[in-house]
Amino acid sequence: MSKSAKGTLAIDGEQLTITNPDKMLWPEQGITKGIFLQKLAELAPFLLTYCRNRYLTTIRYPDGVDKPFFYQKNCPEPKPDFVKTAKHEQINYVHLDSLPTLLWLGNLACLEFHPSFHYIGDPLPAEWLIDLDPSREEEPRIMEAAALVGDVLHSLGIESVPKTSGATGVQIFVPIERGLTFDQLRKIGKFIGTYVVEKRPDLFTIERLKKDRGTKIYFDYLQHYAGKTLSAPYTPRARKIASVSTPLTWDEVRRDVHPTDFHLLNIGERLRRTGDLIAQTRPQRLSVILEHLK
Numbered sequence: 583m584s585k586s587a588k589g590t591l592a593i594d595g596e597q598l599t600i601t602n603p604d605k606m607l608w609p610e611q612g613i614t615k616g617i618f619l620q621k622l623a624e625l626a627p628f629l630l631t632y633c634r635n636r637y638l639t640t641i642r643y644p645d646g647v648d649k650p651f652f653y654q655k656n657c658p659e660p661k662p663d664f665v666k667t668a669k670h671e672q673i674n675y676v677h678l679d680s681l682p683t684l685l686w687l688g689n690l691a692c693l694e695f696h697p698s699f700h701y702i703g704d705p706l707p708a709e710w711l712i713d714l715d716p717s718r719e720e721e722p723r724i725m726e727a728a729a730l731v732g733d734v735l736h737s738l739g740i741e742s743v744p745k746t747s748g749a750t751g752v753q754i755f756v757p758i759e760r761g762l763t764f765d766q767l768r769k770i771g772k773f774i775g776t777y778v779v780e781k782r783p784d785l786f787t788i789e790r791l792k793k794d795r796g797t798k799i800y801f802d803y804l805q806h807y808a809g810k811t812l813s814a815p816y817t818p819r820a821r822k823i824a825s826v827s828t829p830l831t832w833d834e835v836r837r838d839v840h841p842t843d844f845h846l847l848n849i850g851e852r853l854r855r856t857g858d859l860i861a862q863t864r865p866q867r868l869s870v871i872l873e874h875l876k
Contacts, residue, residue: 587601611845615688625826628858629695647824662686664683712771715751716800718797725752759865767803785799788800788803825846
């Protein structure tokens, strides 16, 4: 098929034009745009859960992961009628609420999906996230660090779900009961971050400046704030391996799984087996922790 080939798909009652399905997006994995769209459809029931009703930032790689890319906040134009948008601070974001919209973005080579931490029109956080960010490209201690944070949360009565970022880090996802503010969550995050740094100063840091972190893992409680984003659970990542940001069990963390173990070519089978691990965790009541911090 020629590079300029195009076709039309009927998806959930909508007509979607697909262009250049044979364009190679992940050359090392042999993943073309056509394969990518198939995998997005497989991920859709999970990925849409964490992008729906959010302000969405995407990262576009028009010619594949080994070529130039750009961040897209404003909705691309022209857009089909079925694509909804939401305006926030003068930016007209895509509202990723359906499979046709997801595949439309995929056809535009949006390879990564980064939603806001809060819902459209709502100033309160939708969940709580701690980002464990390595200072070096290969960090063999990342799962050890995640397990330690998980143990601290568990000791406080907080259930959480670790997930690979899809890159080098791990994020700790905590479903929460509605009502807490971003500032309150940052207060809890600072408390836990300070504790793990004191407990393992060889492993953790809360130093914001990269140049001052050395080889330590950054416990980032500040990223979780209104107007900021993080890679969505189940988003593909523009890495050579075509990794996917994947929720894990704590047993898997303790077995020291590697973030590259989960990618577009095997994620479907895993999700059929595990389901959505985040959805299986009840919303946590963190107001008790705040009372103690007072």
